[in-house]
Amino acid sequence: MKNQAPLVTIITSEQDTLKEYVLKIWKYRALIFAFAQRDLKVKYAQTWLGLGWTIIQPLTALAVFSFFFGYVLHWRADDLPYSLYVLSGLLGWNFFSYIVFQGMNSVQESAHVIKKIYFPKIVLPLSKVLVALVELAITFLLFIPLLIWHEQSISWKIIFIPAVLLFNTMIALSIVLFTASLAYRIRDLFHVVPFLLYFGIWVTPVFFTKDVLPEQINFLWHLNPMSAVVESIRWCLFPNWSFSSGFLPALLVIIPLFFFGIYFYSKAENKFSDFI
Amino acid sequence: MNNDVSINIENLSKCYSLQHSVKDAKGNSTYELWALKNISFEIERGKSVGIVGPNGSGKSTFLKILAGVTKPTSGRAEIYGRIASILDIGAGFHPELRGRENVFLNGQILGFSKNEIKTKFDEIVAFSGIEKFIDEPVKNYSNGMYLRLAFSIMVHLDFDVYLLDEVLSVGDVEFRTKCFDKISELVAMSDKTFVLISHNLNEISKISDTAFFLKDGIISEPLSIDNALYRYTNAGEKTTVRLPSFVKQASVEFKDAAGKTKTEFMNTEPITIEIRNSFHASAGNVQIGVRLTDRLNNVVFNSSPILQKQGLVEIDFANDKKITATIPAYLLNTGFFTVDLVYFNDNKLLDEIVKANYFTIVLGDDFTSRKMIGESGPLKPYLDWKIE
Structure with missing residues (x-):
């Protein structure tokens, strides 16, 4: 270690450029894992079921929705069994809402560390993405018995799932990077965002299909990038599901927004320690 | 860049914006608070420095900037090597x-x-001494155990620069000694640099050879520990507490055997404390006493004629009487000492003039400047050593 080139830290009032900031994130990548590990350990510390809770939550949601919408209201999803339709929708939506909610709170949650030790603060929401991935993987386990039960096969297109999840993450982080950058001063966001998440699920095809929605609010569906994500997940999983054309335009909007979000956050994070 | 420099700071300033306006020095209202003003200095690799100053002087802000936790408003700092920012x-x-x-x-x-x-x-x-409980959640730890573990982590990882904010006095006496030994070991290494903030003057004097005095965001030139501590101890003005209307005026001077007034004495000569005071009103039997305090703000002694069975020495309010007391030669150690005046009757403190004056003691001819290992304390008596 002594033979390394001398490490120098330069402190000025200047902000990092986007490139410098991205390099910093890379340098601190181990911390992303460390924080994710901490969250997972803490979440299931002193519980009997541990990770089992991750499966119980979507399972109950699945049971309730399948019963009311599928069985009582007889909603159908083309030729797909309704429970599979709901579960595939929940996969994408829960992943998204976990990152948005936890990501925004992550800065406040780690206030004590932020005030004492330096690290790029984007590490905090990024670690939440990892936690969300673990939970997603566990929820996915529910899928297998359900597929067998309904005698459905899975599509080879599942190999595209990582790309869809990456897109899903970018949408979620785009929201987090702006809300977290503002929430430390405008605390109202801590109330507004859960509210939006609560309503968001109703303009995203998680429970119902497009034709259930009235014509007048059809545009919300197209404006919502999460519709594209949820539909694309179904396209990846089910052999006969048609490709969602909304995917590409959404991509064009989200990618620049995401990078602008990183830049915006890197500006804001310097003030975190002075204000939280 | 010079390879032997560890920390280089140029014109570092930090301004906080306030939510409510305050009055600045000129009486204008402002929303700005300059916590640090144009701080510049350089620390060589392997050196340790202390920073002393009253509360709110900007010490912690300064360390936070070096740690990267908060950004300066202007200026620049360069730190070479791995930084341990132990602000908590x-x-x-x-x-x-x-x-x-x-x-x-x-x-x-x-x-x-x-x-x-x-x-x-x-x-x-092993260092923390809590092997048995290492697999317990730390919420079940006692405060001491928690601190022990945390401290062990920071002293065992290999940093080049340590930024410490009031974190050295942790745990019980035994552990504190252990911490100090460990820190001293690190300080002694030629490539470790320490920047230490502490209110515990003793702590700073053990670790660093140079210190800065910080007040209202302005930093002093590098000072010897004695000088920095002197400034710190005297940061408060001469203060009169309790019944400020009792003592009208009081002055303390120090004289040598020849009757010459001075503030620097050798430890081999006697020091005569000369007190003059006048009062506003009569308060019955008034006793006077002096309290001598060393550079670390520890009381060295209290002395008053009434404690010495000379009987009640009543003060005549009409006249400004001269009161003297002589500290014998060969008693005090080198360093600076401050004198407080204490006025009291029977059991009641009437008035107190803290830091009425100070003097410095340097080494006299009968002593060598050699140092013994360990702490030296406020006294340096000349003992009658015999080996038989």
């Missing part, structure tokens, strides 16, 4: 995690890889 013991500990898990988490937050921590893990745990 155990920042980053999570109460729900086990001791073992927290060692890794804390180490990683401080910028170490899992492998680096793994190689030091046994040492860390």
Whole structure:
């Protein structure tokens, strides 16, 4: 270690450029894992079921929705069994809402560390993405018995799932990077965002299909990038599901927004320690 | 850039914006608070410096900037090597995690890889002395255990620059000694640099050879420990407490055997304290006493004629009487001492003039400047040594 080139830290009032900031994130990548590990350990510390809770939550949601919408209201999803339709929708939506909610709170949650030790603060929401991935993987386990039960096969297109999840993450982080950058001063966001998440699920095809929605609010569906994500997940999983054309335009909007979000956050994070 | 420089600071300033306006020195209202003003200095590799100053002088802000936690408003600092910013013991500990898990988490937050921590893990745990409880969640730890573990982590990981904010006095007496020994070991290494903030003057004097005095965001030139501590102890003005209307005027002067007034004495000569005072009103039997305080703000002694069976020496309010007391030669150690005046009757404190005056003692001819290992204390008596 002594033979390394001398490490120098330069402190000025200047902000990092986007490139410098991205390099910093890379340098601190181990911390992303460390924080994710901490969250997972803490979440299931002193519980009997541990990770089992991750499966119980979507399972109950699945049971309730399948019963009311599928069985009582007889909603159908083309030729797909309704429970599979709901579960595939929940996969994408829960992943998204976990990152948005936890990501925004992550800065406040780690206030004590932020005030004492330096690290790029984007590490905090990024670690939440990892936690969300673990939970997603566990929820996915529910899928297998359900597929067998309904005698459905899975599509080879599942190999595209990582790309869809990456897109899903970018949408979620785009929201987090702006809300977290503002929430430390405008605390109202801590109330507004859960509210939006609560309503968001109703303009995203998680429970119902497009034709259930009235014509007048059809545009919300197209404006919502999460519709594209949820539909694309179904396209990846089910052999006969048609490709969602909304995917590409959404991509064009989200990618620049995401990078602008990183830049915006890197500006804001310097003030975190002075204000939280 | 010079290879022997560890920290180089140029014109560092920090301005906080306030939510409510305050009056500045000129009486204009402002929303700005300049916590640090144009700080510049350089610290060589392997040197340790202390920073002293009253509360709110900007010490912690300064360390926060060096640690990268907050940005300066202007100026620049360069720090060479790996930085341990220990602004709080155990920042980053999570109460729900086990001791073992927290060692890794804390180490990683401080910028170490899992492998680096793994190689030091046994040492860390052994030093903390809580092997038995390392797999308990830290929320079940006592405060002392928590601090022990946190402290062990920071002293066992290999940093080049340590930024310490009031974190050295942790745990019980035994552990504190252990910490100090460990810190002293690190300080003694030629390539470790320490920047230490502390209110415990004793602590600073043990660790560093140079100190800065910071007040209202303005830093002094590098000072010897004695001078920095002197400034710190005297940062408050001469203060009269309790019944400020009692003593009208009081002055303290120091005279040598020839009757010459001075403030620097050798430890081999007697010092005569000469007090003159006048009062506003009569308060019955008034006793006067002096309190001598050393550079670390420890009381060396209290003295008053009434304590010496000379009977009640009543003060005549009509006249400004001269009161003298002589500190014998060969008693005090080198350093500076301050004198407080205390006025009291029977059991009641009437008035107190803190830091009425000070004097410095230098080494006289009968002593060598050689140092013994360990602390020296406020006294340096000439003992009658015999070897038989």
